[in-house]
Amino acid sequence: MELSKRSLGWLRYLDRKAKTPDNWNKDGRPHPHWDDRSDPPMASWHRFDLVDSSYALGLMAHRTPAWTEPYVAILDELIQRHTGWWSAADWLTQFGPDPDRAAYPDAYRMFIPEQLWGSYDVPGWTANGIEPWGVQMDPIAADGMLFYKGFFLVLLGIRSMIDPDQKWNSPFEMIRDGANTFTWTHTEIAERLTEQWMAAPIGCHCENTKIWPY
Template sequence: MTEHRGWLNFLYLKATTPDDWSEKGTPHEWWDKTSTAPMCSFPRFDLQESTYAIGLMADRTPAWREVYSEILDEIAERSITYWAAVDWLTQFGHDPDRGNYPDAWKGTLIPEEFWGNYDAPGWTANGIAPWGFNADPIGADGNLFFKGWLNLTQSLHTYVSGYDKWASPFNLAGAYTSRFEWTQHQLAEHLHQQWLNTPMGPHCENTKAWPFCLSAAGLGLMMYDKVFDKNLHGAYFDWLSFTKDKFYGFEKNGSLQWVTMYYDGQKKHHHKTLPPHGLAIAFYAKPQDPEFAELLYRGAINFLGWDNTSLPISNEFMPDPRMFALGLTVSREFGDLVTYERLRKYAEENFEPRFFGPNDSQFGFWFNLGENWPRGQLSALAMCAEVCDPESWQNLLINLTFRSIFLLQ
């Protein structure tokens, strides 16, 4: 049993086992709503990130298309439920707990000058001025980190299955048990128009626009264009051209000095962070602008010393395993064998990879957390490296041969 077969077995079980994502239920505990708090500690991030390795495997073994399609369909169905947008549907107004945030967030996640009077990343603040309350997770001015990834998930499902399911109206869960009717084409057009109207990029939480999330939304528009022969992806390049000298700091020699974690347009504040944050953006930017993605990638690994064999790999600057999982996958994508082999060894020693389940037929990364199931978001990102050859992630988005054989049959 190989690791990727074991992961596929587990993900199939995870996706096809019924659970209740409605207002009356709770997702099964194996859906990760814990990782990278407070920004990503919602179960939809496990949904989203579980799709990437499936897309990569579909390109490698298209004969298993029906299995991949079933998994993606189950994920896409969950992605329009209450629990997929639970933050937008429950976090109204300013966070009442913002006076009690952990001290470790001061200056790292929240600007020091706003400490005690500023909502943390991850708090959507639905209803605050000037936007007001919006019960619709797609129709809202904000919530980019929901709708951008939803478009990517639906595009991947259509791409792999050849079934244009989301062109038909679907009901999206809204606040207070409301429902809103959308199609994917309406979603993509809405996202495109919002982007054209917002040069710095539409925001996720109210006030905060994230280059990381916008890069993922751009990838969704890229795949949407490829699948449906549309022309919406240009909004990403307009945004990237406008913000390259605003969201990133480069020295004259080209070395990366800082990255904007998020931009608050109300306060005109760039919340800057260290170069390793560029790994998250590079993953989504690679198929869209490979040269720029490599600048971010090289800047991150040079800062961390991952490509320097005389230095040990440590978590001094990144205690969260997410960036290590992304680094493992992105180094593989760029064909950086030195960094990849070093990170692969680190992963073997620190990610707690193991088989489990009946006859050890399932596989995941447990990260020494003592939990009942592999940690979903982190495992999903690390698994991309297991099924990825150099350039595979980029080719997934531009591989017209696969498209011509399977799309919309």
């Protein structure tokens, strides 16, 4: 198998994008080439660009299995960003019910049961802090935020499928905001999610109170 000319061209683009320095800590800001605009209100967060970009890398690695170096290097850049505060910016800023519930655009009607329009948080509003769960600042340990830890596991998993070096099974810090600094490994995140699935076979919350069928 081979990489197509277009695949190589996109790989070169993603390599430059991923290796352009920026700062995903709370006092920084992701470079504007990371996509926080697509498919609001659920996916319009920078982390989705990181995770979605990994799919092509995994597929390309299967096309050049004796040259995985460029994919792993880019995946490490994506994963490192996913440990930063900005990767969980929704969870770390959207506390309680959405104050804009009554002012949602009509386009959100498809996401909200008709009888609850105006008194219901749109999917994408993470509602950290609502009862009975209370404020949970670690997006991995939290009861909700499945779509954070699940997609992060996809990203980590794709890397582990093409490089067996276990790099991300050494403890690494996430969020890194003073007291809100949390240490995890790839395996520990998977174990945490497994615990949650075992405790709630119907599924885990993405946004608090919302369970999705995938």
